[in-house]
Amino acid sequence: MNTQSLPTPLKGGLRVFSNARVLAGDHFTGPCDVITAQGRVRAIVPAGTGLAEATSPLEQPAVTDVDGQYLMPGFVESHGHPVSHGINRLQLDMRPAAVSSIADIRTAVRRSAERSARGSWIVGAGFDETYLSDGRMPDRGDLDEAAPDHPVAIARTCGHMLVANSRALALSGIDEAVEDPLGGKFVRDSTGRLTGLVQEDATRLIAQPEPDDAMREEGFSLAQDDFHSWGVTTVNDAIAEPSHMRLYQRLNTTGQLRVRMRPWLYAIPFSGREGVLDDLVAAGITSGLGNDMLRVQGVKFQLDGSLGGRTAALYDPYAGSDNRGILTHPTERLISAFRTAARGGLRMAIHAIGDAAIGQALEALEKSGELPWIIANRNRIEHCSLPTPEQLDTMAQWSLIASSSIGFVYNLGDSYPEALGDERIERLLPHRDLIARGIVAPGNSDVPVTSGNPWHGIFGAITRTTRTGTVLDRKQSITLAESLAMYMTDAAYANFEEDRAGMVAPGAFADFQIYDRDPFAQAPEELLELSPESVFLSGKKVYERSEPV
Numbered sequence: 226m227n228t229q230s231l232p233t234p235l236k237g238g239l240r241v242f243s244n245a246r247v248l249a250g251d252h253f254t255g256p257c258d259v260i261t262a263q264g265r266v267r268a269i270v271p272a273g274t275g276l277a278e279a280t281s282p283l284e285q286p287a288v289t290d291v292d293g294q295y296l297m298p299g300f301v302e303s304h305g306h307p308v309s310h311g312i313n314r315l316q317l318d319m320r321p322a323a324v325s326s327i328a329d330i331r332t333a334v335r336r337s338a339e340r341s342a343r344g345s346w347i348v349g350a351g352f353d354e355t356y357l358s359d360g361r362m363p364d365r366g367d368l369d370e371a372a373p374d375h376p377v378a379i380a381r382t383c384g385h386m387l388v389a390n391s392r393a394l395a396l397s398g399i400d401e402a403v404e405d406p407l408g409g410k411f412v413r414d415s416t417g418r419l420t421g422l423v424q425e426d427a428t429r430l431i432a433q434p435e436p437d438d439a440m441r442e443e444g445f446s447l448a449q450d451d452f453h454s455w456g457v458t459t460v461n462d463a464i465a466e467p468s469h470m471r472l473y474q475r476l477n478t479t480g481q482l483r484v485r486m487r488p489w490l491y492a493i494p495f496s497g498r499e500g501v502l503d504d505l506v507a508a509g510i511t512s513g514l515g516n517d518m519l520r521v522q523g524v525k526f527q528l529d530g531s532l533g534g535r536t537a538a539l540y541d542p543y544a545g546s547d548n549r550g551i552l553t554h555p556t557e558r559l560i561s562a563f564r565t566a567a568r569g570g571l572r573m574a575i576h577a578i579g580d581a582a583i584g585q586a587l588e589a590l591e592k593s594g595e596l597p598w599i600i601a602n603r604n605r606i607e608h609c610s611l612p613t614p615e616q617l618d619t620m621a622q623w624s625l626i627a628s629s630s631i632g633f634v635y636n637l638g639d640s641y642p643e644a645l646g647d648e649r650i651e652r653l654l655p656h657r658d659l660i661a662r663g664i665v666a667p668g669n670s671d672v673p674v675t676s677g678n679p680w681h682g683i684f685g686a687i688t689r690t691t692r693t694g695t696v697l698d699r700k701q702s703i704t705l706a707e708s709l710a711m712y713m714t715d716a717a718y719a720n721f722e723e724d725r726a727g728m729v730a731p732g733a734f735a736d737f738q739i740y741d742r743d744p745f746a747q748a749p750e751e752l753l754e755l756s757p758e759s760v761f762l763s764g765k766k767v768y769e770r771s772e773p774v
Contacts, residue, residue: 238262238263238284238286238287238764239260239261239262239279239284239285239286239287240260240261240262240286240287240288240735240764241258241260241261241275241276241279241286241287241288241289242259242260242261242275242289242291242737243258243272243273243275243276243288243289243290244256244257244258244272244273244290244292244293245257245259245293245295245296245739246291246293246295246296246743247259247269247296247297247729248295248296248297248298248709248729250706251704251705252745253295253743253745255272256272256293257269257270257271257272258270258271258272258273258275258278259275259296259729259737260278260279260286261735261764262279262764264517264734264735264763264764265725265732265733265734265735265763265764266729266730266731266732266733266734267279267731268731269729269730289761289766291739294739294740294758295740295741295742295744296729296737296738296739297456297709297713297729297737297738297739297740298458298713298727298728298729298733298734298736298737298738299456299457299458299459299734299736299737299738299760299761299762300455300456300457300458300459300679300712300713300716300738301457301458301459301460301461301667301712301713301716301717301720301726301727302452302457302459302460302669302670302672302677302679302712302716303628303667303668303669303712303715303716303719303720304461304463304574304607304608304628304630304669304670305461305462305463305669305670305671305677306384306462306463306464306671306672306673306674307448307449307452307460307484307486307672308441308444308445308448308466308468308469308472309384309464309673310444310448310451310672310673311443311444311445311447312440312441312444313350313351313444313673314444314447314448314451315443315447316348316349316350317333317334317337317348317349317350317379318333318349318350319333319349319351319352319380320351320352320382321352321353321356323351324352324357325356326357326358326359327357327359327363327367330352330357330367330368330371331367331368331371332371333349334349334368334371334372334377334379335371337349337372338371338372338374338375341375343374343375344374344375345375346375346377346378346393346433346434347372347375347376347377347378348377348378348433348434349378349379349380350379350380350382350384350673351380351382351673352379352380352381352382353381353533353637354381355533355637355640356639362388362420362422363379363388364388364420364421364422365388365389365390365391365394365419365420365421366421367388368388368389368390368421369390369391369392372390372392373390373392374392375390375392376389376390376392376393376396376433377389377390377392377393378393378431378433381531381533381534382637382673382674382675383530383531383533383534383637383674384531384673384674385424385425385428385531385534386422386423386424386425386428386530386531386534386536387422387423387431388420388421388422388423389421389423389431390421391421393431393432393433394419394421394431396432397430397431397432399411399419399430399431401417401418403419405427406426406427406429406430407426408425408426408495408552408553408554409423409424409425409426409427409428409429409430409551409553410423410424410427410536410551411423411424412424424530424534424536424551425530425536425553429498438468438471441468441469441472442472442476445472449483449484450768451677452484452677453483453484453760453767453768454756454757454770455677455678455679455680455756456679456738456756456757456760457484457677457679458484458485458734458738458760458762459484459485459486459487459716459720459726459736460484460485460487461487461488461489461522461574461669461720462486462487462488462489463489463525463574463576463607463671464489464491464498464525465488465491465525466490466498466499467490467499469488470488470490473486473519474519477516477518477519482518482519483762483767485517485518485519485520485726485734485736486518486520487520487522487720488519488522489522489524489525489574490502490505490521490523490525491524492524492525492526492562492573493526493554493558493562495527495553501524502524502565502566502569502571503565505524505569505571506565506566506568506569506571510571511569511570511571512570512571512572512602513721517725517763520720522572522574522720523566523571523572523573523574523604524566524571524573524574525574525575525576526554526559526562526573526574526575526576526586527553527554527576528552528553528554528559528575528576528577528582528585528586529551529552529553529576529577529578529579529581529582530550530551530553530578531578531674532578532579532610532611532633532640532641532644532645533637533640533641533644535548535550535644536550537550537578537582537610537611538550538551538552538578538579538581538582538585539579539580539581539611540579540580540581540584543644543645544643544644544645544646545643549581550579550581552581552582552585556585556588556589556592559585559586559589560589560592560593563589563590563593563595564593564594564595567593567595567598567599568595568598572602572604572605573599573604573605574604574605574607574628575604575605575606575607576607576608577607577608577609578609578611579611580611580612580613580616583606583609583611583612583613583616584613584616586606587616587619587620590604590623596623599623599625600623600624601624603625603626603665603718603719603721604623604625604626605625605626605627605628605719606620606625606627606628607628607630608628608629608630608633609627609628609629609630609654609666610630610633610653610654611645611649611652611653612652612655613652614652614658617655617658617659617662617664618662620662620664621662621664625664626664626665626666626667626719627659627664627665628666628667628669628719629654629656629659629666629667629668630654630668630669630670630671630674630675631654631656631668631682631685631686631711632668632669632672632675632676632679632681632682632685633654633671633685634653634654634682634685634686634689634690634691634697635675635681635682635684635685635690635691635692635753636670636675636676636685636692637674637691638685638690638691638692638695638697639691639692639693639695641653641697642695642697650697650698651698651700651701653697653698653701654701656686656701656702656703656707656711657701657702657703658701660703660707665715665718665719666711666715667711667715667716667718667719668682668683668686668708668712668716669682670682679712680752680753681753682708682711682712683705683708683711683712683752684749684750684752684753686702686708686711687702687703687704687705687708687749687752688702688749688750689701689702705745705752709744712727713727713728714727715727734763735762735763736761736762736763737761738757738759738760738761739757739758739759739761740755740757740758741758742755756770757770758770758771
């Protein structure tokens with residue numbers, strides 16, 4: 226990947242992390258001292274020798290006594306939506322922890338309406354009908370009852386659909402005569418009446434207000450705090466809109482960027498988002514532009530929806546239905562766009578969850594005529610939830626990255642057996658098969674679709690168990706060491722940063738998280754309770770569990 230450099234902010238000075246047990250693949254070392262300087266690891270030396278090793282006539286190092294605790298590299302989130310996560314923190318909370326029934330949703334919406342000016346929008350996110358006691362989606366009638374004088378739109382946890390009430394539909398100019406747009410759907414009941422459920426590209430037609438810059442900045446600050454609490458120090462923004470890039474660049478310039486951002490800019494228009502592929506190519510912007518804190522990765526394409534929402538595109542219908550999901554773009558359009566991206570030096574992150582979408586992605590990549598460049602530049606299938614064995618073989622042959630949303634197993638997995646059936650469950654997020662083929666598969670949460678805590682993904686990869694205790698399968702289980710690698714060395718490799726991230730070694734970023742217990746000594750369910758005691762970015766402390774930083 227071509228690396229174009231911009232000035233990098235000053236790093237932490239000379240520091241010794243003394244008496245640390247350091248992660249070394251499948252175990253932690255005995256106590257040692259880690260010396261850092263200018264934001265990088267300088268050396269790892271025997272315990273008790275670091276201070277003497279680092280001291281010079283010109284500089285006396287600072288010392289952080291790790292006190293025999295467990296030091297690991299910071300996690301790398303390979304696919305998340307940090308600005309959206311932060312904005313959701315500022316809106317009505319519809320996540321399963323906050324609402325467990327349709328009545329709870331109505332109550333939350335009603336209380337928000339009572340606090341709001343009549344006619345103002347009420348916007349929320351995070352509901353999952355799988356965890357609602359009613360066992361169904363909310364509909365426009367539920368929201369009409371709760372707030373008849375307010376337009377209301379609440380997004381499902383997957384972010385691929387929302388429910389709007391009658392007032393929101395009317396303000397958006399949508400009535401019963403509306404036609405489905407290409408790549409989207411207005412769901413209707415058995416009588417043909419709109420239910421209020423709006424899927425995929427149809428969501429762009431709902432006229433809910435866009436967040437302003439102040440809201441984005443406030444939300445992103447909260448998101449950075451959350452990432453630190455999860456031990457995450459690098460985040461791939463998988464839908465980096467122009468407004469996100471402006472925010473990141475301003476925070477980077479002023480030294481307020483507190484996680485390393487690796488943005489993927491939205492390539493072609495979809496779901497109301499701008500497409501910037503042609504503008505990037507015209508400006509000569511290629512993958513690699515930036516510095517250690519903010520570096521452009523490439524461009525993002527979205528080919529289908531979500532499994533839980535039954536809009537991911539499948540070859541065979543969802544269990545008990547004739548629904549095969551939604552492909553959001555015609556293949557010919559993708560062939561042209563993939564060719565443009567490759568010739569412009571922009572790596573591709575291609576959202577393809579279902580096997581039909583993965584198949585479409587592979588077809589378009591091949592027909593783009595740019596396979597040599599594609600093979601050499603670590604292009605990615607995002608989520609890659611339900612590949613066929615033949616598709617995995619092709620991905621291995623073309624050196625594609627499987628950016629695996631393994632966090633879905635624990636957080637969303639209860640919706641999958643009913644949707645997919647037993648046979649397809651056995652090839653869901655198939656990490657054992659990925660490893661067997663040598664496919665690099667960094668783990669991710671797709672936050673805010675699920676919790677951004679990597680330990681949820683790690684637990685799911687090891688146990689294949691959902692939050693209610695349902696075991697999806699055991700054939701694709703992997704080890705703790707392999708699971709940690711998903712969020713460390715694999716994720717670093719996917720970012721072309723295997724020489725500087727995802728490890729504690731000379732020359733690597735001094736991005737650390739420190740734990741008071743050995744993860745390898747924990748039972749699998751105890752991994753869900755792990756939380757870092759402290760987190761360091763470029764050798765500087767950015768988080769302390771017992772006190773704000």
